[in-house]
Amino acid sequence: MPNDLLSTPIETYDASSIEVLEGLEPVRKRPGMYIGGTDERALHHMVAEILDNSMDEAVAGHATRIEVEMLADGSVLVRDNGRGIPVDPHPKFPDKSALEVILCTLHAGGKFSNKAYSTSGGLNGVGSSVVNALSDSMIVQVARNKELYEQRFSRGVPLGPIAKLGAAPNRRGTTITFHPDPEIFGALKLKPARLFKLTQSKAYLFSGVEIRWKSEINDGETPLEATFHFPNGLADFLNQSLSGTMTYAERPFAGKVSFEEKFGIPGSIEWAINWTQMRDGFIQSYCNTVPTAEGGTHEAGFWAAMLKGVKAYGERANNKKAALITREDMLTGGCALISIFIREPSFVGQTKDRLSTEEAAKWVDLAVKDHFDNWLANDTKSAGAILDFLVLRAEERLRRRQEKETQRKTATKKLRLPGKLTDCSAKNRDGTELFIVEGDSAGGSAKGARNRETQALLPLKGKILNVLGAASNKLHDNSEIRDICEALGVQMGTKFRVDDLRYDKIIIMTDADVDGAHIAALLMTFFFTQMRPLIDQGHLYLACPPLYRLTQGAKRLYVADDVEKEYWLAKGLGGKGKIDVQRFKGLGEMDAKDLKDTTMHPDSRKLIRVSIDEDEPGETSDLVERLMGKKPELRFQYIQENAQFVEELDV
Numbered sequence: 001m002p003n004d005l006l007s008t009p010i011e012t013y014d015a016s017s018i019e020v021l022e023g024l025e026p027v028r029k030r031p032g033m034y035i036g037g038t039d040e041r042a043l044h045h046m047v048a049e050i051l052d053n054s055m056d057e058a059v060a061g062h063a064t065r066i067e068v069e070m071l072a073d074g075s076v077l078v079r080d081n082g083r084g085i086p087v088d089p090h091p092k093f094p095d096k097s098a099l100e101v102i103l104c105t106l107h108a109g110g111k112f113s114n115k116a117y118s119t120s121g122g123l124n125g126v127g128s129s130v131v132n133a134l135s136d137s138m139i140v141q142v143a144r145n146k147e148l149y150e151q152r153f154s155r156g157v158p159l160g161p162i163a164k165l166g167a168a169p170n171r172r173g174t175t176i177t178f179h180p181d182p183e184i185f186g187a188l189k190l191k192p193a194r195l196f197k198l199t200q201s202k203a204y205l206f207s208g209v210e211i212r213w214k215s216e217i218n219d220g221e222t223p224l225e226a227t228f229h230f231p232n233g234l235a236d237f238l239n240q241s242l243s244g245t246m247t248y249a250e251r252p253f254a255g256k257v258s259f260e261e262k263f264g265i266p267g268s269i270e271w272a273i274n275w276t277q278m279r280d281g282f283i284q285s286y287c288n289t290v291p292t293a294e295g296g297t298h299e300a301g302f303w304a305a306m307l308k309g310v311k312a313y314g315e316r317a318n319n320k321k322a323a324l325i326t327r328e329d330m331l332t333g334g335c336a337l338i339s340i341f342i343r344e345p346s347f348v349g350q351t352k353d354r355l356s357t358e359e360a361a362k363w364v365d366l367a368v369k370d371h372f373d374n375w376l377a378n379d380t381k382s383a384g385a386i387l388d389f390l391v392l393r394a395e396e397r398l399r400r401r402q403e404k405e406t407q408r409k410t411a412t413k414k415l416r417l418p419g420k421l422t423d424c425s426a427k428n429r430d431g432t433e434l435f436i437v438e439g440d441s442a443g444g445s446a447k448g449a450r451n452r453e454t455q456a457l458l459p460l461k462g463k464i465l466n467v468l469g470a471a472s473n474k475l476h477d478n479s480e481i482r483d484i485c486e487a488l489g490v491q492m493g494t495k496f497r498v499d500d501l502r503y504d505k506i507i508i509m510t511d512a513d514v515d516g517a518h519i520a521a522l523l524m525t526f527f528f529t530q531m532r533p534l535i536d537q538g539h540l541y542l543a544c545p546p547l548y549r550l551t552q553g554a555k556r557l558y559v560a561d562d563v564e565k566e567y568w569l570a571k572g573l574g575g576k577g578k579i580d581v582q583r584f585k586g587l588g589e590m591d592a593k594d595l596k597d598t599t600m601h602p603d604s605r606k607l608i609r610v611s612i613d614e615d616e617p618g619e620t621s622d623l624v625e626r627l628m629g630k631k632p633e634l635r636f637q638y639i640q641e642n643a644q645f646v647e648e649l650d651v
């Protein structure tokens with residue numbers, strides 16, 4: 001299409017070239033914009049969207065029971081005993097029921113104003129219509145006003161009007177059964193284990209609901225039936241997550257504060273935290289029962305309260321070293337769950353991964369702080385143990401930093417560094433970055449583009465060894481791999497220590513083409529198999545170089561892919577004259593300024609952090625196989641889809 005457009009004479013580029021996508025068509029054309037991709041995560045997110053609506057009914061006090069069933073044909077059924085989606089004719093579209101409007105129109109919903117829901121996970125009026133658009137079959141039944149109604153849809157289009165099925169004097173609520181469309185999701189199938197976990201976590205998040213789980217598919221590990229109801233909410237959840245782990249506090253620091261009572265506004269915060277030395281810390285946060293995987297303001301408020309509490313306690317206990325504790329120390333070994341309910345939350349993106357409501361930080365901080373102070377004062381045994389543990393962490397961190405500084409100052413000369421490494425000058429690891437660059441020519445532009453103080457470069461020649469299946473002596477003999485290890489200051493396998501790393505971020509920067517994707521995949525597999533903690537602790541990133549530069553008169557724009565290019569070609573850049581399109585065949589073709597502006601400078605670049613989906617430990621080996629399989633296209637597609645293994649950062 002973009003090439004067609006370029007070769008089309010200007011006179012045929014008229015109004016007829018401008019497409020307006022109607023109804024739910026845009027969702028089917030670009031599902032990624034609405035559910036973050038067409039991968040496994042997106043597929044399961046479909047169920048979350050529907051379940052969240054039932055949860056919203058429960059949290060609003062209208063439903064007490066939800067049923068989730070995985071059916072043999074790969075469909076999912078979600079039933080609640082809430083008010084039922086309204087079925088009367090919609091005032092704006094009198095020939096359609098409200099139900100049809102909700103399911104077939106983007107931005108139709110009852111959660112924009114606060115009339116029908118106080119705090120809800122839903123807010124955009126998009127979720128159920130998107131699921132409808134991406135399902136080849138969706139059946140919605142509503143029991144309301146003692147009648148049972150039904151309407152069926154396929155790919156977002158009603159198969160007929162809403163029909164009355166008969167009397168339902170003792171029932172109320174909504175039942176949605178949908179089957180994800182293979183045209184969108186290919187051969188991917190919903191997994192009972194993942195849905196089981198999702199369903200269970202919802203019950204932990206709202207103690208006022210009972211959730212029943214059923215599966216007609218036996219995967220050999222997931223229960224076929226279960227009932228979830230957790231009166232102690234998050235404390236139960238945390239105890240379950242940490243069962244068998246030695247913790248510093250006998251019972252977690254857990255609680256719940258109603259914002260209504262404390263500040264006179266709707267909402268609440270619930271939390272549970274404990275500390276352990278036996279595993280890395282984690283924080284899992286939720287807003288209106290929707291998981292916020294990238295955290296946000298509620299997490300910031302929580303850690304602020306924790307930090308102030310511990311420091312104040314340390315001061316009272318005359319422990320001067322408590323002043324050294326930072327948020328980083330709180331995070332190592334601190335295992336926390338927090339769940340906030342607020343009205344009209346704002347998120348970054350439809351998948352709601354990061355909460356951005358600013359006031360949430362203050363509300364959570366104020367709500368948790370007093371409770372934490374009291375808890376520390378009342379349970380002095382746990383408080384003392386936690387304080388000692390955190391002080392130890394702080395001391396360890398400072399010692400490591402000091403060692404690192406002296407190491408960088410004195411030992412860089414002694415360290416054997418690869419000849420082709422262009423090192424940075426910073427004395428200290430914090431904030432430094434190593435770009436592993438494809439090809440020497442790219443290394444040339446990158447030299448001019450980098451910040452000499454913080455950004456180092458290691459150009460790689462061609463492809464590194466495929467480490468899957470390679471014998472370990474082969475690994476040690478491979479010069480590219482040796483260079484990487486020496487530049488990073490680390491060893492492979494069991495001898496790898498994150499603390500030895502000479503840089504904070506390791507950024508893989510390859511061309512935006514299939515070869516580049518292959519090299520990136522080889523490198524990721526290498527790090528995954530030989531230096532796994534480097535990924536787990538968030539040090540590995542992918543750079544995102546643009547594919548095109550568009551110039552129109554004085555206006556210039558870099559775009560990532562064909563779709564974006566097409567969009568801007570049709571829209572224009574706002575400059576004068578024809579739009580000139582330059583496709584970068586490789587990083588080496590970009591001049592230093594372009595590379596700096598688009599890919600390397602922290603203020604204007606986009607980086608993708610490589611991470612492993614904790615929910616899917618079983619799939620990681622599949623993933624490595626997939627990355628390293630026979631077809632490079634697959635890897636390329638995988639890296640492009642990246643959402644399932646990696647997440648976006650500093651856009």
Ligand SMILES: Nc1ncnc2c1ncn2[C@@H]1O[C@H](COP(=O)(O)OP(=O)(O)OP(=O)(O)O)[C@@H](O)[C@H]1O
Nearest residue numbers: 053085109110111122123124125126127128129174
């Ligand atoms: N199970 C249900 N019970 C009652 N009403 C429902 C149910 N599911 C959906 N609705 C109604 O349909 C509306 C649209 O739902 P939809 O999932 O499309 O968007 P949303 O939940 O408002 O927002 P978001 O796009 O953020 O999910 C909701 O606002 C609610 O009024």
